[in-house]
Amino acid sequence: MDLPAQLAVAATPLAALWLARAGTDAVCPDLPATRAALAAVPIAALELAPPLARRIEGFGLRRLGDVLALPRASLGARLGKPFVIDLARALGEIADPQTCFVFPERFEQGLELPAPVEAAPVLLFAARRLIAALAGWLAARNAAVRAIECLIDHGHGVITAVPLAFSAPVHSASRIERVLKERLDALTLSAPALALRLCAREAEAREDRSHALFDGGGQRREALAELMDRLAARLGPQAVQGLACHADHRPELASRPGSEKPTLKASLPSVPPRPLWLVEPPEALRELHGRPQRAGPLALLAGPERIESGWWDGGDARRDYFIAVDSGQRWLWIFRDPRPPGGWFLHGWFA
Amino acid sequence: MNPSLAQVLERSDIRRGDAFAVAPAPTLATGFARLDAELPGGGWPRGALTELLPEHEGIGELGLLLPMLAGLTAAGQTVVLIAPPHCAHAPAWAAAGIRLDCLRLVFPRQPRDALWAAVEALRCGGVAATLFWLDVLFRAQLPVNSLRRLQVAAGEGGGAAFFFRPARQAAAASPAPLRLQLQAAGRQLRVKLLKRRGPPARQPILLDVARPAGFVQSVNYAVAGAVLPDTTDIRRRSRVAA
Numbered sequence: 001m002d003l004p005a006q007l008a009v010a011a012t013p014l015a016a017l018w019l020a021r022a023g024t025d026a027v028c029p030d031l032p033a034t035r036a037a038l039a040a041v042p043i044a045a046l047e048l049a050p051p052l053a054r055r056i057e058g059f060g061l062r063r064l065g066d067v068l069a070l071p072r073a074s075l076g077a078r079l080g081k082p083f084v085i086d087l088a089r090a091l092g093e094i095a096d097p098q099t100c101f102v103f104p105e106r107f108e109q110g111l112e113l114p115a116p117v118e119a120a121p122v123l124l125f126a127a128r129r130l131i132a133a134l135a136g137w138l139a140a141r142n143a144a145v146r147a148i149e150c151l152i153d154h155g156h157g158v159i160t161a162v163p164l165a166f167s168a169p170v171h172s173a174s175r176i177e178r179v180l181k182e183r184l185d186a187l188t189l190s191a192p193a194l195a196l197r198l199c200a201r202e203a204e205a206r207e208d209r210s211h212a213l214f215d216g217g218g219q220r221r222e223a224l225a226e227l228m229d230r231l232a233a234r235l236g237p238q239a240v241q242g243l244a245c246h247a248d249h250r251p252e253l254a255s256r257p258g259s260e261k262p263t264l265k266a267s268l269p270s271v272p273p274r275p276l277w278l279v280e281p282p283e284a285l286r287e288l289h290g291r292p293q294r295a296g297p298l299a300l301l302a303g304p305e306r307i308e309s310g311w312w313d314g315g316d317a318r319r320d321y322f323i324a325v326d327s328g329q330r331w332l333w334i335f336r337d338p339r340p341p342g343g344w345f346l347h348g349w350f351a
Numbered sequence: 352m353n354p355s356l357a358q359v360l361e362r363s364d365i366r367r368g369d370a371f372a373v374a375p376a377p378t379l380a381t382g383f384a385r386l387d388a389e390l391p392g393g394g395w396p397r398g399a400l401t402e403l404l405p406e407h408e409g410i411g412e413l414g415l416l417l418p419m420l421a422g423l424t425a426a427g428q429t430v431v432l433i434a435p436p437h438c439a440h441a442p443a444w445a446a447a448g449i450r451l452d453c454l455r456l457v458f459p460r461q462p463r464d465a466l467w468a469a470v471e472a473l474r475c476g477g478v479a480a481t482l483f484w485l486d487v488l489f490r491a492q493l494p495v496n497s498l499r500r501l502q503v504a505a506g507e508g509g510g511a512a513f514f515f516r517p518a519r520q521a522a523a524a525s526p527a528p529l530r531l532q533l534q535a536a537g538r539q540l541r542v543k544l545l546k547r548r549g550p551p552a553r554q555p556i557l558l559d560v561a562r563p564a565g566f567v568q569s570v571n572y573a574v575a576g577a578v579l580p581d582t583t584d585i586r587r588r589s590r591v592a593a
Contacts, residue, residue: 224429224477231457231468239458243451245441255441258451273563276413276444277437302563323563329535330409331562348440349409350563 010034013098014090018064021045031092038090039065052079107137107200110153116192120184123152123193127180128173130198135173143203144169150180153195162187164233168225169204175226182234249309250317251347252280272305273323275333275348282345285334292334292344296327304336323350372548379480379511382418383558390529391548395419398509400502400527404545406518408436410535414560415542416513420480421448428479431472433457434465436484436515447561462488466497473504473512480511491517502526521545538562 008019009027011034019026019037022045028034041064043056056079061067067075068087076084089096109130117123127150138144146169152160162183170176232240244258251274286293303322310317319335326332333348359365366372371391378394380387387393395401405412420430430453432439445451457472459465462485469483485493498514505512514527521532525546532543540560544552 220477222477223475227471227475227477228455230471235457235459235464235468239460241456241458243439243441243444243454243456245445245451251440251442255439257456258441271442271446274440274443274446275563276440276447277408277435278440280438328407328410329537330407331411332409349437351409351411351413 010037012090012092013096014086015092018045018090021047035068035091039063039068043067048083052083055079104201105141105203107134107203108197109133110195110197112195113193116194118189118192120152120187120189120193121181123196124177124181124184126196127184127198128177130196131173131176131180134176134198134200135171138171138200138203138206141203142206144171144206145200145203146170147200147202148176149199149201150183151197151199152189152193153197154189154191155194158191160187160190160193165237166225166229167232169206170229171206175229178226179229179233182230186234249307250315251278251307253310253315272302273350275331275350277349277351279346279348282335282347285344285346287344292324292336294326294332294346298324298326298332298334300324307335321347366548369550371550376509379419380422381415382422383415385556386542386558389544389547389552389556395511395513396529397511398506399529400498400505400512400514402514402516402520402525402527402530403533404516404518404521404531405533406535410533411540411560411562412515412533414562415533415540415558416480416482417447417449417561419511423479424450424453427453429453429455429477430480430482431455431457431478433469433472433481433483434459434485434488435482436487459488465489466494466500470500470504472508473501473510474508476508476510478508478510480513481505482513482515484515486516486520499526502528 006020006023006025008016008022008024009029010016010019011028011031015028015034015038018041019028022041024037024040026037028037043053043061043064046053046064048056056067061070068091072084072087075087085094088094111126111130113126117126134145134148146166148164150162150164152162154160162180164176164179164183166175166179228240242258244256246254246256248254255278285298288297292298300322301324304320305322306318306320308318318339319337321333321335324332324334331350332346333350334344334346336342336344360367363373373392376397378390378392378396380394381390390396403412403415423430425448427450430449432454435456435458439454439456441451444454457468459468465483465485465488469481469485472478472481472483485497501512501514518532521530528546528548530545530547532545534541534543534555536557538559539557541555541557543555
């Protein structure tokens with residue numbers, strides 16, 4: 001990381017900070033020594049708000065000693081109360097209590113299995129006890145978690161980690177259990193499991209909302225979030241996607257897996273009709289007597305629409321799109337590549 | 352009429368063959384008045400499986416559902432697509448009036464995962480409509496009891512369920528209470544009601560589903576200053592239908 005450290009010792013925390021910023025390796029064990037050392041600190045080392053720093057500089061004061069020599073009462077009237085209070089704190093005239101750093105709480109609990117377990121789904125029974133303990137721990141703190149890690153210990157230091165991620169913070173034991181079940185069902189153990197451990201870091205405050213008496217909106221949302229978590233746990237996170245528009249003329253780039261949050265309309269204004277299904281990659285079509293074929297000749301209903309874009313990112317495309325109908329009266333979106341070797345391609349279905 | 356027979360006929364789970372069944376849940380308007388008139392309850396059923404059997408793809412089979420999907424997503428309800436046959440093209444879905452943030456796509460790789468995902472989505476009360484395509488993954492060999500499982504799951508969740516199947520399954524038995532066969536008819540879609548909880552349908556209905564219109568020549572160039580394609584040549588060679 002290449003971060004340098006600068007050390008200074010003073011009788012008050014703020015004075016120590018200023019001395020360290022000033023770059024002096026001062027060690028001042030008592031207040032008189034601190035006051036003497038502070039006099040040499042340049043104003044720039046205080047890192048004041050720019051307007052305040054400019055005013056002090058405008059007075060012709062360069063060092064903290066110049067400021068301390070002035071009468072304190074008029075200083076307060078000119079530079080504001082907060083600055084004078086900071087000075088008093090640095091000089092030890094008023095108390096400057098510091099808040100202690102508190103490590104974030106984390107949950108970690110393990111369980112020795114009575115006998116080695118060969119099949120992963122069986123572990124769910126043992127995990128239920130740990131999940132109940134976690135749910136209790138969360139309930140006591142009115143907290144919820146987004147991610148949990150389940151560690152399966154095979155002995156000899158071999159550990160299988162099963163991370164569980166949730167789309168929304170969860171706190172109920174049944175929801176955690178159902179997601180874990182999907183993961184364990186899909187898991188084959190490399191060696192018999194001897195112990196189980198459940199860790200949760202970064203618990204966050206639970207979001208409480210009041211439920212309407214008759215409208216089931218909140219319940220519906222929760223049921224949906226749980227469904228998405230379980231689908232993602234069993235099928236993989238890439239298997240569950242949203243859909244969003246992207247401002248690009250090339251059809252294959254105009255649509256991408258979207259986020260769940262409502263996005264601003266990024267669609268292009270007044271585009272000609274687009275098909276609901278896109279055939280990706282485009283399917284090459286035969287050409288006979290200058291007409292594209294797909295189980296018989298295609299009749300072109302509308303077109304061409306030229307899409308030419310992407311010369312700047314290597315995906316250079318120049319295509320003439322047509323709406324076509326085949327002998328089975330299916331509606332296709334086809335394009336012709338005007339550049340050699342050319343040819344016709346099926347790119348979408350108007351389903 | 353025999354009084355005890357009249358008593359039996361008053362039960363809600365008894366239906367006379369010449370009348371529409373009473374839908375257990377309020378239906379969803381299809382957006383096509385002629386179709387609404389032919390469906391029990393006047394719309395797409397909720398809490399029951401609906402089988403759609405298009406003859407081909409690209410004949411407007413999704414266009415049949417678009418008005419209903421647009422209405423659901425506009426109200427903030429979620430629609431889930433499971434194992435869609437192609438990539439969904441976002442601008443087209445948005446142009447059809449569907450709120451994209453209410454759409455979820457699920458891509459299972461294994462057949463049994465696909466069936467599991469469909470059952471779970473149907474069973475979930477938070478999904479307003481589920482559309483799924485399973486026959487491609489199963490290579491047209493869907494397990495015999497899976498339709499029954501899907502129908503039961505749809506009943507538990509209470510959302511609308513649309514199962515897209517190949518048209519050759521029309522002759523096979525199915526527990527789905529509503530089965531529609533879809534055929535192309537020019538710019539229209541011919542809907543044949545194979546099965547419904549009501550009197551047998553006599554003739555197919557023709558619906559004006561959304562079809563792409565021709566576009567104006569002056570706006571259809573994506574890049575300003577690009578060389579115009581030689582349209583006269585292409586048209587002559589391709590004999591464009593007017």
